[in-house]
Structure formats: structure tokens, C-alpha cells
């Protein structure tokens with residue numbers, strides 16, 4: 001993101017925000033009093049005055065006025081989105097809002113902002129920017145079409161302006177029906193294989209019509225459709241301003257819209273991906289913004305670690321080979337001789353040897369669990385074993401770079417192939433050296449994917465310089481940012497120094513709305529007896545809550561160990577993470593009476609089920625990050641090297657925040673009621689357990705299963 005110049009102050013902002021939320025700054029709020037509610041009452045569905053929301057809005061208005069950074073922990077029920085959107089809109093400056101989940105992005109764009117436009121009577125514009133891979137790349141579509149045998153002129157009408165060809169044909173008549181995957185009528189396309197490939201025909205039909213290029217318009221497109229990966233507007237494959245479609249490009253248009261908007265909504269993935277693109281020409285899309293609100297900020301460290309790292313994978317090399325073949329086919333470059341095709345085949349061959357070698361090395365290692373998904377830290381022996389194959393792969397990448405550079409009058413997309421090959425070669429060499437002490441080097445496997453990775457051990461400096469310093473004022477907020485009343489942990493992890501702080505307790509009354517059940521006796525969670533005892537407790541609890549529960553596990557291994565016993569013992573419908581996409585499972589859970597969901601990490605946060613459908617959340621163990629994980633172990637090593645205590649400085653605070661997120665799934669509304677349970681006995685048997693107990697929601701504690709029955713009988 002470009003830097004923004006200093007802004008004139010807007011001294012009236014705090015007063016404006018105070019008027020919206022009712023009462024003067026510093027005045028006591030009067031919850032429930034309509035006269036104090038301001039213009040939001042009536043215009044925003046279910047709005048009710050909340051002191052915490054008003055305090056948060058005023059504090060954010062203040063930081064926008066003064067500049068600087070602020071951490072705001074807003075407990076559940078604060079209504080934090082309105083608390084930051086109102087000052088953002090009234091500031092009359094461009095404000096970036098970044099969230100951790102798609103759900104929250106959509107809530108802000110489709111629900112909160114329209115409601116506020118009505119309520120505030122202020123005209124403003126907003127753009128919802130998705131990640132680049134959600135948009136169609138016109139250049140890649142044209143290359144794909146031409147490589148499949150379509151004529152380069154058949155679908156391209158001359159542009160009246162730039163003299164460059166346009167891919168998109170005139171829009172069809174209004175009465176034409178938009179494409180649907182279920183529509184399997186034969187296509188009468190003029191683009192080669194489109195006649196025989198219904199998905200490609202569908203894509204071309206849609207490409208002629210779409211105004212946004214957003215794949216969401218193709219509602220029933222499978223998430224992992226390989227065809228989409230061939231035409232997605234990823235930064236890797238982008239030609240930037242050298243692209244003949246640059247002006248019509250959907251990403252360019254999205255960026256222009258955002259640059260003219262008052263509110264720009266992104267997610268942390270796009271925020272970090274954008275900041276990680278240092279050259280700007282080939283991928284930067286987020287425009288300069290004066291202020292930023294980073295919601296769900298507890299997720300930022302993980303996302304930044306992912307995007308500011310380096311990864312070379314078999315998928316990335318194969319994608320390069322595939323795109324190179326498309327370019328050869330589209331431009332008839334095979335006439336250049338055999339070298340281009342041969343260089344790609346050679347690259348494929350070297351990549352196969354290298355990545356298979358990594359796989360074999362991993363399987364022969366001492367920590368191999370037989371799992372399809374794991375991460376192992378690389379050591380010098382492992383790297384030495386694979387160095388020769390790695391250097392040969394580097395040489396093959398260099399070969400592709402050279403032959404594509406040497407093409408006479410090379411088209412831009414051929415030069416882009418050379419550039420990508422050179423980038424992958426450089427990154428591979430960095431990974432094989434494994435010598436930068438600021439990075440942790442590891443091998444990750446996921447399905448058929450083999451990823452050689454380097455992640456920054458500390459991202460706090462990167463977050464500060466690449467993200468936070470770009471804005472006049474930044475607010476980082478979440479329901480869980482502090483540990484034992486202190487923001488120290490989050491300040492150090494995110495590089496937020498100095499910063500104002502605000503902590504707002506949950507608006508929910510846990511003393512009335514929930515109870516916390518801790519089993520009186522449980523084996524140590526590391527003992528072989530734990531899974532069986534956990535299954536027994538889960539069954540006992542579910543019988544009393546009549547299902548309606550999330551059972552959140554800290555690992556797939558525990559889920560798998562417990563699942564059969566629970567399935568045998570209860571008659572409630574059971575859904576299991578992995579059986580369907582997350583959104584489908586959630587929808588099934590919401591609409592199935594007495595459902596039980598067995599899940600791991602991806603359901604611990606960002607999941608909202610309001611009402612009776614979710615009346616119980618059970619957590620198996622304290623969610624300590626695995627010390628075997630390469631990034632976790634490297635971070636702990638780094639803290640130990642500077643004389644700190646990794647367990648207390650890193651592991652405990654991280655686990656407390658994760659536990660709070662998991663248990664926070666239960667009460668999402670004033671009328672919600674239910675049972676929280678943590679089966680891990682270390683809460684009471686270990687010295688550190690007290691730190692966890694103090695961080696739990698303030699619900700009455702019980703060790704009696706009968707208390708659960710009584711709670712639901714009330």
C-alpha cells in the first residue's frame with residue numbers, strides 16, 4: 001500500500017460519534033432508554049444502547065482524531081462492528097477494515113453498512129475486496145482459450161480506445177439466462193474444446209456477461225475446480241501494467257473502485273498478501289487509506305507468518321509448467337523448435353525427483369506418524385540428502401527462464417513465465433541454503449502437496465513496518481486480545497508499541513446464561529486412558545444437553561479416538577469435521593434438531609450459531625500449540641535464547657486466548673443459554689491451571705453432572 005500524506009484533523013468527530021450513540025462523551029449511558037439511543041435505534045435491526053459499544057466508538061473516534069494505535073478487547077455482545085464503522089464513516093477519510101473471516105466481511109458489507117447508511121443519513125461508498133484468486137484473469141482466459149484451439153480473433157473485438165483487443169463480447173440480451181453448472185445443454189461456442197467441455201463453455205458464457213469477474217457469481221462452482229485455477233487472477237501469473245487487458249481487468253477495476261471509496265473491506269489474507277508484494281507492479285491492489293481497523297486481530301500473527309514466508313511446492317512448479325504450455329500453445333511457439341517443450345519436460349522431471357526425495361526423507365524420519373498432513377523442521381542432514389536434486393531443479397528452472405527469455409519478439413506472457421521461473425529458482429536456493437537465522441525452515445505435506453517452506457520466526461517487526469506504519473491511525477480489536485488483564489502478549493506478538501488500550505467486558509450475563517462443568521476426576525490428558533474417559537464424559541454431557549453441542553478437539557487424533565465410542569452411545573445426529581465443507585456442516589448443524597458436531601481447530605473461532613441449536617461447548621484439552629510444530633518450536637527457541645520463559649511468555653498466553661475463542665462460541669446472544677465444559681484436569685492440578693481458570697467466562701462452576709440437568713430444567 002502506498003503511504004498517505006498527513007491529514008488535517010477532524011476535531012468534531014468525537015462529538016459526532018457521541019451524538020450517534022446518545023449522550024455526551026464521558027456521560028453515563030442509559031441502557032434501554034430509547035431517548036439515549038440516538039439515530040441507530042429503529043434503523044439498525046435489534047439495536048439497543050450498550051455502554052461498551054458507545055465507549056469503544058468514542059475511543060476509536062479519539063484515536064482517529066489524534067493518530068496512533070489502539071488495542072481494543074471488546075467482549076462478546078459489545079457490538080464492535082458498529083462501534084468502529086460509525087466513526088469510520090463519519091471521519092470522512094478512507095478507512096480500511098480488515099477481518100479474519102468471510103462471514104464478518106459479508107456481515108459488514110451486506111448488513112451493517114446498508115443499515116448505517118439509512119441510520120446516519122450520510123452518503124458514503126464502500127468496496128468489498130476479495131482475494132485476487134476470486135477474480136477472473138482476462139489474460140489467462142484468453143491464453144487458455146487460444147491454447148485450446150480457439151482463434152485469437154474469434155472472440156476478441158477491437159477496442160475503440162487503446163487499440164488493444166478486448167476479450168469480452170457484447171453482453172447478451174436481458175432475457176438470456178445466466179450460467180449454471182446444473183445446466184448441461186450442449187454449448188454452441190466458437191472456442192475450440194468448449195463444445196466438448198461443458199465447464200469451459202460455462203466459464204466462457206459467464207465471462208461474456210460478468211461485470212465483476214467474481215467467481216461467486218458462478219454460485220455452484222466447486223471450491224477446488226482445477227479449471228478455475230487456470231484462469232484465476234493470481235499475482236504470480238499477473239502481467240501487471242504490461243498486460244493488454246490491464247484497463248479492463250477485473251482486479252484493476254476493483255482497485256479503482258476501492259481507491260474512490262470511503263470504506264474498503266478486506267480480509268487479513270489479502271491485507272498481508274498485498275503488503276508482501278514489495279514491487280507493487282504485479283500484485284498490489286489495496287489503495288492508500290488514512291485509517292485502519294483490524295478486526296479479529298488475534299488471527300493476524302498466523303496470517304502474517306504465512307504470507308511473509310517463502311514456499312516452493314510441487315503444485316507451484318506444476319502450475320508454472322502448465323501455464324508455460326498454455327503460452328506455447330496460444331502463441332504457436334512450438335514453431336520455435338523443441339527447446340521450449342523440452343525445457344518444461346526437463347523441469348517436470350527434476351521436480352518429480354526432488355519432491356519425491358523430500359517425501360521419502362520425511363517418511364524415513366523418526367517423527368513420521370503415517371499421517372498425510374504434517375510439518376517437520378528441516379535439519380542439515382535432511383537438506384544435505386536432498387541438495388543435489390534441489391540444485392538440479394534450480395538448474396531446470398533456470399533453463400526454462402533462459403529459453404523463454406530467448407524467444408524472438410517474446411510476448412509479455414512468455415516473459416512472465418521466464419520471470420516466474422527465475423523467482424522460484426531464487427526462492428528454492430534460499431530454502432536450500434536454510435541459513436537465515438530469522439527464518440524457520442520446514443517441510444509441509446498436505447494431500448498430494450509437498451511444500452518446502454521458510455517462515456519468519458518473529459513477525460512483529462514485519463507487521464509494524466509493512467502494515468501498521470502505513471496508516472495515520474490503526475485500531476486492532478477482537479473479543480480476545482488480553483491475558484490476565486494485560487495486552488503485553490499481543491503487543492509483543494504484533495509489534496504494537498506504543499498503543500492506547502481499552503478492555504470492555506462481555507455484555508452477556510454469564511452468571512445467568514451459562515454454567516461451567518469440570519469433571520471431578522479425569523486421567524492426565526497424555527495418558528492412554530484419557531480418550532476413553534473423555535468419550536464417557538462427552539456422552540454423559542450430551543445426554544443431559546440433548547445433543548445441541550460442539551465438541552472441540554485439539555487434534556484429529558483425539559477426535560478419531562473418541563468418535564466411535566460417542567457414535568455408539570448416543571442417538572443424536574453427529575456431524576464430523578472433514579465430512580463436508582465447513583459452511584455445509586454448519587448449515588446442517590443449524591438446521592438439524594439435537595445435532596452434535598465433532599470438530600478440530602477450524603471450528604474454534606469465527607463460527608456463530610445463535611439460539612438453542614448450540615447449547616453446549618465441550619473442549620477436550622487445554623489447546624497448547626504442539627511443541628513439535630516447526631514454527632512453534634522455533635518461536636520457543638528464540639524466546640529461550642534471549643533469556644525468556646517460552647512456556648509462560650508464549651505457550652500459556654496463546655493457549656488461553658485459543659481456549660477463550662473456543663468457549664466463546666456458546667453465548668452469542670442475550671437469550672442464549674448453555675453449558676461450557678473443559679475435560680482437561682490440568683485446569684486444577686497444575687500451577688498454570690489457575691491462569692486458565694481466571695480467563696474462563698464468569699459462569700458458575702460445577703463438578704456435578706446433575707447440575708447440568710437442573711440448569712436446563714430451570
Ligand code: SF4
Pocket residue numbers: 136137138139140233234237238239240241243244245246249250251252
Ligand atoms: S492485469 Fe493481471 S490479473 Fe488483470 S487481466 Fe492482466 S494478467 Fe490478468
